[in-house]
Amino acid sequence: MGMLKIDQVSVTHNKRRAIKDASFSANEGEIIGFIGADGAGKSSLMHAIAGVIRFEGKISFQNTIYHSPSEAQILKSKIGLMPQGIGLVLYDLLTVGEHLDFFANIRDIRQDDRFNEYKNRLLRMAGLDKFIDRRAGNLSGGMMQKLSLICTLLHRPKLLILDEPTTGVDPLSRIELWKILDQIRCEEGTIALVSTAYMQEAAQMDRVLLFDEGEIIAQGCAKELIKSVQDMTYVRKPFTTPHSMSTLDTTYSLEPLEAEHAEPTLEALFFVNALQKNRILPSVEITPRDGDTSFSSVVMEAQGLTKTFGDFVANDRVDIRLCRGEILGLLGSNGAGKTTFIKMLLGLLPIDDGELNLLGKRIETAKDRQELKSSIGYVSQHFALYNDMTVRENLHYFASMHQIPMDIAIKRIARYSEELGFDGYMDAIPTELPLGINQRFSLAAALLHEPVILFLDEPTSGVDAIARAQFWQLLVALKEKWKIAILITTHYMSEAEFCDRIVLMRDGCKVADDTIPNLYTAHPNAKTFEEIFLEYYR
């Protein structure tokens, strides 16, 4: 008899069936991972269990049965929910210490010595004990998530529901988050439900539920699940058959292939499931661009770029070189100065010191900067799309902003929509579309004026595995066919391996700048790129 039992739970939100007939149970101390694409129903099920959304079906926890949020009310003192979104539940203007007091008070916790000891321990584990008086709005993303977690843990919940706590968080903070979570839940015997976009994290959990289109399509421990798809995973084959899909290093096929088997990860589940449901994405084909591709080999070069905000040095003498036909990965923890750096390269922030050259020409005047902007395509973290216009209208708008003649623009938009695979969504509003489609259409918007440099600021954050794999294939194709320089930031260390070169930043300084193989040679003990990353932070 499980402590938590979910029985045939369905959630309908905004007239859309978000999750249908989900059932599972969990015992004391168990940790269960929710994985699945964006919009697969993970959050809705979590909200139902936390009693914050109306649902059909039955949930029982500690022998209390509830069918609606109002029936769940009596259990709320035992449940902790951390909804999706960095720092979502925090008040920007309150300090760290005030947050802890507030969360303790609204849950009516008696603030005795035992509580204070527990609170201080949580603060120490989160590394926030030195920042008690800092306002939440001034914390980095990683710190915000740690603060949210300890605020959720303050009342020692017996059921902990965490919705993508680590998305958009750097590897270092992620490890700290997991340390806090594991320690506390083991001590308290908490049931933890955690959704995550990182398959390595899911693999560590007791059990994994795989969500797809509003249904739980598989559950079990990670090893079993991985084993079930081992036969369909191969080392990448350059050609494709109708029943196969490829990423940059792996090919998945339902039919046996004449190829060596590869070691699958949980990600393989998504591909095999898509194949089984015959949701095969068209392979990526990029045609050469209209403009010429014979620009100089060093596209952009920055030397000693420095930016200070008051006493705080955000970027300290950073050098960077972007070459023709190269993907450069810019990595670093939250608050290491990546965004500031990109903003300077974009001409959005004035440069305090150092120089910036574009195609061999130094950027000095405002006119230069205008030219700089017209040679760069930029996809921001929160795709800057207009949500009141359709995809087509958005693209037309961006085209006229870049003063592209209408006839050329229409042709280009038609071509990109086909090649980037969103031509079926041209008349939809961005908010109705999955993140993966929005991501590709933002990319198209950034490429309309045929830039020589493409900046991508965490474009894959929150996007599901298949869409991510496709996106990377697109980037590689763009690099090869268009010879443009691509600068990308990401928190997925597995993606870093697809970059040609990596620049690692820490506290506003550049600490590494090398190719992937060279980095592996320099760190012989590291098995994955994540370990290399962490070595720079120890």
Place this chain on the structure above:
Amino acid sequence: MRIGILKAYIRKELSELLRSRLIIMVYLLPTMLMLLFGYGIRMEVTHARIAIIDNDQSRLSNLLVGKFEHSKYFDVTTTVMDEDEALRKIKQAQSDAIIIIPASFEKRLLKGQTTQIGVYVDAAFPSRGSTMESYVQGVILNAASALIPSAPKGSIVINQRTLFNQAMRDEDAIVPGLIGLVLLVAPAIIAALLIVKEKERGTIFNFYASPLSKAEFIAAKLIPVFLLHSINIFILLLWALYLFEVPFRGSFWIYWLASELYILVSISIGILISVITRTQIVAVVLTVMVTIIPGFMYSGIIMPISSMVGMSRYEAHVFPVMYYNHILYDVFLVGEGLTSQKTQLYLVILAVYVVILLSLGTLWLRKEIR
């Protein structure tokens, strides 16, 4: 209601209001509205620029000019110029009215013949124009009766008496109504922001996921605004008494009680709007629409409720501003206080408003994602 929880929420709201500088709006907005409208709305006309062309230059005409010169309503310039030139002055907005005394003014009057005085009034603003016109007439009639005692007595009798606002001061008529408008608009806007802000930001999850009850949440949002705006009751009273010099004839306690009740009504409207909207901008626009327009229409500033007919009369009774303003005009200008049954009834009606609006707010507030 658990006091500890409420205290935590109230402390949080207050420090947020303080740190986000929204507190400035809490105290600036009411005073600003009061000063803008208090000085801005003028029904009476003073210091109208009037040019008198005295073609007679006689004793009687001088007396008439003197009457105008001694009136606080007119700033007089006496000139000799021709009519066209004078009219041009009105066109150029250098003069508000022209009075032309004909050359034979004294002679004809003494002979008992009718004489005509030319009066030109700039009526670009009709109400101002007609006000000036009646002032001019008043002064001339008054002068006429003084000048010609031989005129049959009783032929001109003007017996004016104004009640409650004996001085006929605009401030006395407008400022109490303004308090009713300001205390309806300002607390409602702040209250409307409080819940919807959490919805927009995502922090509303803290309420959804915690054992906090709906009533506790509403109370936690209501109390900080109530406390902050209670101070405005006194600030506005001070402006009324010392800046606009409005008399205060009633009981301070009735003013205080009615005002606190009225703030609660206003906050409840804000909370209700906050509950049904999703974004701050919609909440603010909606609040402004449902408070400022009726607050202005039915405050008695523009027209008294008793002179309204048909729909507008019913509408006036639906909005709480009418009841509060009745009490306000009573405490400022009349002073009957609780001996008036109407005042008693209206206090009860305000309390009923609070109960109904807050119950609706609590009923409609959802402790779940919609």
